[in-house]
Structure formats: C-alpha cells, structure tokens
Amino acid sequence: MEEYKQRLARLLAQTGALFFDDNLILKDTRPTPYFVNFGMFRTGKLVRELGSLFSDMIMGTGLISKTDIILGPSYKGSAIALATAIGLYEKYGHDLFFEYDRKEAKKHGEGSASNSLLVNRTMFDGCRIFIVDDVTTTMGTKYELIESLNNEAASQGIKINISGIGIAVNREQSTAVYDDQGKYIPDVKGENTIKTFTLKTGIPVFSIAGIKEMVKYLYEEKVPVMIRGKRGRIDENTKDLFDRYINTYGN
Numbered sequence: 001m002e003e004y005k006q007r008l009a010r011l012l013a014q015t016g017a018l019f020f021d022d023n024l025i026l027k028d029t030r031p032t033p034y035f036v037n038f039g040m041f042r043t044g045k046l047v048r049e050l051g052s053l054f055s056d057m058i059m060g061t062g063l064i065s066k067t068d069i070i071l072g073p074s075y076k077g078s079a080i081a082l083a084t085a086i087g088l089y090e091k092y093g094h095d096l097f098f099e100y101d102r103k104e105a106k107k108h109g110e111g112s113a114s115n116s117l118l119v120n121r122t123m124f125d126g127c128r129i130f131i132v133d134d135v136t137t138t139m140g141t142k143y144e145l146i147e148s149l150n151n152e153a154a155s156q157g158i159k160i161n162i163s164g165i166g167i168a169v170n171r172e173q174s175t176a177v178y179d180d181q182g183k184y185i186p187d188v189k190g191e192n193t194i195k196t197f198t199l200k201t202g203i204p205v206f207s208i209a210g211i212k213e214m215v216k217y218l219y220e221e222k223v224p225v226m227i228r229g230k231r232g233r234i235d236e237n238t239k240d241l242f243d244r245y246i247n248t249y250g251n
C-alpha cells in the first residue's frame with residue numbers, strides 16, 4: 001500500500017477515528033462492525049496532516065489543473081477544505097479559494113443582500129469546484145449539496161463546473177435495500193454507491209484510501225486500534241466480522 005495511504009491508516013488508528021464495536025448503526029440504518037469519525041481530528045497538527053493528504057491526492061490525480069475552489073460541506077468538510085487549501089499552498093505553491101456552506105441562508109450582515117448559502121462567496125462564472133469531505137455512506141448529502149450549488153449558481157446567473165469529489169475514506173460498500181414499507185432488508189447487497197452517483201451526476205469521485213486496504217494493512221502490521229472501547233491489535237474475530245460485512249455489503 002502506498003505510503004500516503006499508510007499514513008492515513010495509522011492516523012485513523014492512533015486518533016481512534018477508526019473503531020470497531022457492537023451495535024453500531026449507519027445513517028442508512030444498516031448495522032456495521034466499524035465506524036470512522038473524523039471528529040477525532042481535532043488538533044491543528046492532525047487537521048494539517050489531513051489537509052496534506054488531500055493536497056497530495058489532488059496533485060497526484062492531476063485535479064489541480066481543473067480546480068479553482070476547494071469546497072467542504074458543513075460541518076466537518078469545512079475544516080477539510082481550509083486544511084486542503086493550506087496544504088496545496090504550503091507544499092505545492094498553489095493558492096486556491098476555499099469555501100463552505102451554511103445550513104441556512106444568512107439573513108443579516110454581508111449575507112443579507114444575496115441570501116447566499118456560501119460563506120466566502122467565491123463562486124464566479126466558469127469556476128471549477130472540487131468538493132472534499134471525510135467519508136461517505138449513501139452519497140445523499142452530496143446529491144443535496146450539488147443541487148444547492150447549482151441553484152446558487154442559477155440565482156447569480158453564472159455557470160459552474162464541479163470537477164470532482166474527494167473523500168478521505170471510501171467505505172467501498174453498496175447502498176442499503178428497503179422493502180415497500182421502507183424497512184431495511186438485511187444481508188442484501190444494493191447498488192455500488194459511488195458508481196451510481198457518478199453515473200447519475202457525471203461527477204467523478206476520488207478517495208485517499210479504501211477501507212479494505214487500510215484494515216488489511218493495520219491487521220497485518222498489528223497496529224493498535226480501538227476495539228469495543230479498548231486499544232489493541234485487530235484480532236481474528238474482529239477481522240472476520242469486518243470481512244463478512246464487506247463480503248455481504250461491499251462493492
């Protein structure tokens with residue numbers, strides 16, 4: 001596994017951002033044996049490192065030539081966008097705009113005239129926006145964000161281009177499946193979440209690393225992680241639960 005992916009895996013383990021536990025539930029109501037919480041990246045050093053990893057990804061994929069604005073959806077994405085912009089400038093000398101959205105339009109001060117949902121108001125005609133975020137499960141919030149951005153652009157009478165979406169961790173899993181009453185159906189694999197998103201929107205999705213390769217690396221290297229509230233290496237039972245989950249729901 002590439003060095004930058006190893007760095008992310010070790011950071012997730014060291015901070016406790018990646019943890020394994022019983023009775024965990026995802027936003028889509030599906031049970032999961034693990035979770036990733038980037039709220040644990042809560043110091044300047046950690047956020048700076050995360051921004052460095054994102055900037056490496058943007059440079060490595062050639063996206064820097066297709067990007068004017070780094071946008072992170074509120075709330076966790078906001079810090080990532082700022083950190084990524086700093087990383088691109090410090091490491092590579094590229095000084096890009098960074099942007100993040102409000103949960104609702106501002107009704108006073110500098111935002112009262114435009115009712116803009118964007119805090120820094122960096123959008124301009126023809127601008128190219130790269131969205132950054134921590135982890136994705138359903139891509140539901142990304143669909144909503146894209147709709148909001150297009151509405152914002154239309155209200156300003158400009159055209160924008162979303163060059164891509166970058167996430168720190170790809171959960172590499174399918175969508176949840178529900179019956180006619182909206183009840184979750186267990187042990188059934190749905191659509192490829194990211195592939196479906198790209199087919200619907202035409203927007204490519206990039207990730208720093210996938211969960212399968214990172215868990216495999218941490219397991220083989222015996223790196224301590226948080227398991228049921230205690231720190232220790234990934235044991236056979238935990239790894240088996242993870243593998244069975246991926247075999248059932250993974251892409």
